[in-house]
Amino acid sequence: MWFDTWSDIVRVLAVGAAAYVTLVLVLRVSGKRTLAxxxxxxxxxxxxxxxxxxxxxxxxxxxxxxxxxALVLLAVLQIVVSWSSAHLPGGRSVVTARPTTVLRDGRILHDAMRDQRLTEADVRQAVRSSGNGGLDTIAAVVLESDGTLSVVPSSSLGDGSALD
Incomplete structure (x- = not known):
C-alpha cells in the first residue's frame, strides 16, 4: 500500500518524535555502556x-x-547484567566470551583459530590493518570478546601482562 490515512501519518510523526526523545533520554540516563x-x-x-x-x-x-x-526495561536489564558481570564472581563469564590468543610470537595457533572459526586470512588482514608487514614482528593477535582482533607488535609487548 502506498497510503492509508492521514491519521496514520500523523500518529507516526507524533509517536515517533515522542519515542525518539524517550530513547535519547533513556540512553543518557543509563550511561555510555548501554551502546558500548x-x-x-x-x-x-x-x-x-x-x-x-x-x-x-x-x-x-x-x-x-x-x-x-520496553525501552526503560531494556536499559535496566543492561545495567543489571553489566553490574553483575563487574561485581559477582563468575558473572562476567556468563555474558562475555574470554579473549583468545590466535597468534603468539609470530606463529599462528591453528587449534585456537579452528575453535574460533577464524582463517589465516583474517589474522593476516588484522596484522596488515595494524600497519605491520610480517607475522614475525607480531607478539600476539588476540580475538577479543567483542569479536575484534587486537594486534600486539613485538616492539610494544612490554612485560606481556595485557595478554594474561
Whole structure:
C-alpha cells in the first residue's frame, strides 16, 4: 500500500518524535555502556532498542507508554547484567566470551583459530590493518570478546601482562 490515512501519518510523526526523545533520554540516563561494543549482550541490547523503537513507530497496536516501558526495561536489564558481570564472581563469564590468543610470537595457533572459526586470512588482514608487514614482528593477535582482533607488535609487548 502506498497510503492509508492521514491519521496514520500523523500518529507516526507524533509517536515517533515522542519515542525518539524517550530513547535519547533513556540512553543518557543509563550511561555510555548501554551502546558500548563490549560483548554479545551489549549487541543484543542495541539491536533490541532499535527494534523496539521501530515497533513503537510503526505499530498502532503498541502505545507510546508501552514502548517507553520496553525501552526503560531494556536499559535496566543492561545495567543489571553489566553490574553483575563487574561485581559477582563468575558473572562476567556468563555474558562475555574470554579473549583468545590466535597468534603468539609470530606463529599462528591453528587449534585456537579452528575453535574460533577464524582463517589465516583474517589474522593476516588484522596484522596488515595494524600497519605491520610480517607475522614475525607480531607478539600476539588476540580475538577479543567483542569479536575484534587486537594486534600486539613485538616492539610494544612490554612485560606481556595485557595478554594474561
Amino acid at each position: 561494543k563490549l560483548n554479545a549482550f551489549d549487541l543484543v541490547v542495541t539491536v533490541a532498542l532499535g527494534s523496539t523503537l521501530a515497533t513503537i513507530l510503526l505499530s498502532a497496536d503498541v502505545s507510546w507508554a508501552e514502548g517507553a516501558v
